[in-house]
Structures are given as structure tokens and as C-alpha cells.
Amino acid sequence: xxxxxxxxxxxxxxxxxxxxxxxxxxxxxxxxxxxxxxxxxxxxxxxxxxxxxxxxxxxxxxxxxxxxxxxxxxxxxxxxxxxxxxxxxxxxxxxxxxxxxxxxxxxxxxxxxxxxxxxxxxxxxxxxxxxxxxxxxxxx
Amino acid sequence: xxxxxxxxxxxxxxxxxxxxxxxxxxxxxxxxxxxxxxxxxxxxxxxxxxxxxxxxxxxxxxxxxxxxxxxxxxxxxxxxxxxxxxxxxxxxxxxxxxxxxxxxxxxxxxxxxxxxxxxxxxxxxxxxxxxxxxxxxxxxxxxxxxxxxxxxxxxxxxxxxxxxxxxxxxxxxxxxxxxxxxxxxxxxx
Numbered sequence: 001x002x003x004x005x006x007x008x009x010x011x012x013x014x015x016x017x018x019x020x021x022x023x024x025x026x027x028x029x030x031x032x033x034x035x036x037x038x039x040x041x042x043x044x045x046x047x048x049x050x051x052x053x054x055x056x057x058x059x060x061x062x063x064x065x066x067x068x069x070x071x072x073x074x075x076x077x078x079x080x081x082x083x084x085x086x087x088x089x090x091x092x093x094x095x096x097x098x099x100x101x102x103x104x105x106x107x108x109x110x111x112x113x114x115x116x117x118x119x120x121x122x123x124x125x126x127x128x129x130x131x132x133x134x135x136x137x138x139x140x
Numbered sequence: 141x142x143x144x145x146x147x148x149x150x151x152x153x154x155x156x157x158x159x160x161x162x163x164x165x166x167x168x169x170x171x172x173x174x175x176x177x178x179x180x181x182x183x184x185x186x187x188x189x190x191x192x193x194x195x196x197x198x199x200x201x202x203x204x205x206x207x208x209x210x211x212x213x214x215x216x217x218x219x220x221x222x223x224x225x226x227x228x229x230x231x232x233x234x235x236x237x238x239x240x241x242x243x244x245x246x247x248x249x250x251x252x253x254x255x256x257x258x259x260x261x262x263x264x265x266x267x268x269x270x271x272x273x274x275x276x277x278x279x280x281x282x283x284x285x286x287x288x289x290x291x292x293x294x295x296x297x298x299x300x301x302x303x304x305x306x307x308x309x310x311x312x313x314x315x316x317x318x319x320x321x322x323x324x325x326x327x328x329x
Contacts, residue, residue, distance in 0.1 A: 028167075032174065039178040043185050046244070050189045054196065099200055099229075101236050133189060134240030136197040136233045 027114070034112035037082050038127050041110035044080045045131035048073040052089065053104040053135040060139040062096045073106045083111040087128055098137055105132040176299050183248040183297045184313050190241040190250075191293045191317035197237040198230035198255065198289035199319050230289055231255055245295075248313075252294035290318035 052069035059065035070089055077086040087109045093102035107130040115125040238253065267274045293315045 032171070035175065036178060039182050042182055046186055046189055050193060053193065057196075099233065101240065103240060131244055132240075133193055134237045135193055136200045136237065138200050 030114040031116060034114050034116045037084070037110050037112050038116070038129070040080075040082055041084050041108055041127060042129045042131060044077055044084050045106050045108045045129050046133070048076040048086075048108070049089075049104050049106040049131050049133040051076055052106060053102070053133040056091060056102065056104055057135040057138045062091070062093065065096075065139075066091045069104055073104075077106070077108050083113075085109045085111075093137070096137065096139070098139060100137045101134060102137055103132050103134045105130055179247060180297050180299070180311055183245060183295075184315075186241070186245050187248055187250070187293055187295045187313060187315050188317070190238060190245065191291045191315045192319070193241065194234040194237045194253075194293075195289055195291040195317040195319040197233040198291065201226045201229035201233055201289075227255070234289075234291060248295045248297045250293055250295050252292070254292040255289065290316065292316050 052073040055072045056065035056069040059068060069091060073089055074086045077084060085108065087107040089107065090105040091102065092105070094100060107128055110127040110129070112125050112127060115123050116127075234253070234255065238250065242250070295313045295315065297311045297313055299309045299311055
């Protein structure tokens, strides 16, 4: 029996080969979606840290700045969809004075459609990108 | 002697040997193109956030805000608030933010950053000769007192797409961002 005949059903239709082709196509499609999720997760983390940093910058003291930044980042990330959830954040500053430099870090968790190897960090089905945004403290 | 077509066909006469590598190459090129768009989108978003944060940081350098009492066209008095911006300090603060953000823009490279105050700001001045208000433009020095601060970033985003079919391996993005300064009135003139 030739290989080509093996892939055909009794009526001579290529149903078997079609089914065999569909499986890798579904995997490739899921992989593309997973990469899309990973890239989107990076953007969500970047936008959340930028929004949080802006909220923190206008606050007068460090504790209220952190709580408002945390609230904004959590709301933003959890509303983003695509299997992305808020994981952790961190507010870094030297002194809480006007015109001082500060940086706000946000880490999100992306649960991908299939296990992948995002940016050579190992094959796993979740990906945790961290992005930060610097800002200048505006509080008096 | 075999024809080229026979050589590439399998025993049933199908051209699978030709078709498979061609389809595989096309698939790889499509995947690379898609990855390129995703990388480009992410990097461009990062540059936009950086420019927004930098322009916002520049507005923190307000040294003084004051109000000027002026007459409106109906003879009523109105207060126009002007904020004085220290341009050198604004640039310094913006540079700090840009330097801090550069670690995230791995593939993009910022080539140009411009700080432009608003150029076409005018305010009404009462002209007692003509008995009407003239819209006078502010001088270059006074234009800085408008309190708006903008950043123009020209960036290059490197592409993973190779130099195939004349496609460039880097894309240029131009990002503009402007923030309005927030000032408090310290005196009335």
C-alpha cells in the first residue's frame, strides 16, 4: 500500500490527511495566540506601571502614593482580560520630596493558551513580565 | 533523463517535495512578520509611555505661577494664570525619566528628543488708541511661561525580519507628547 492510499478513506477522499493536518495547525494557531498574549501582557504591565507611577507622583507622601498606585495598577491589569492577572508591584524612591526620581514596578501573570518558551525563559504555560515606569515626584 | 518536475514529484506524481519546503518557508516568513508586528507594537507603546512620562516630568519644573489681571472684551476683569517654567530643569528631569525607561526598550533606540514650548500663545492687550483689544503674541522668552512642555522622540525599532525583498530591518517611529503644567497661583499682578 502506498503512503498516499493510507491517508485516504475507502471512498478515496483525503479525510485522514485533513485530520492529520488540522492537529499541527491548531497547535501553531495556539502558539501564535500564546505569543500574542505574552506581548500583550508586557504592554499591560507597562501601561499599569505608567498609570500607577502617575498616580503616585502627585501624592504628597509615600504610603498614600503606594496605595493609590497599587489600586490603579490592580484595576487596570484585572480589567485587561486575555488571561492576564495582577501579581505584584513595588514602589522605589530615595526621598519623598518634590522633583525627586521614583520608579514603580508592576509584575503581571499571563496564563498562555499552551506551554511555550517566551523569550528563552523556559517552557511553561504562565509568563510573568515585569515593567516599570519612572516618574518625578510632584507632591509638595 | 528525468525532467525537473518528475524529480521533485513523489511516486504518485504529486509535487509534495516542492510544495512542502515552499509552504514551510512561507509559513516561517508569515510567522516572522507577525512577530515583527507584535514587537513593533510593544516597542512603540513603550516609547509612547516614555515620552508621556518625560513630558509630564518636565512640567514639574515650574518655578513660579502668577496671575495677571486683564480686561476682557466686555469690560470685565479676568485673571489669566501664567506658570513660569525653568526650561533647563525641565530638560534635566525629562532626561532622568528617559534614562530610567531605556532599560525596557530593548530593541528600540531613541535617536532624538526635542523639547518644544508652545509657540503660538497670544493674550489680549487693551489698545487705548484704537479702543479695542489686540491679540499680541508673547516673546520667545515669555512663551516658556505658558507651562506646556512637549517631548518629541524619534526612535528606531530593530526588526527581526531579515533584509528580504527590499524590506528594511528597522522601522522608524516618531512619537510626540505634550503635558500641561499644573501650577498654583502665588501672586496677582
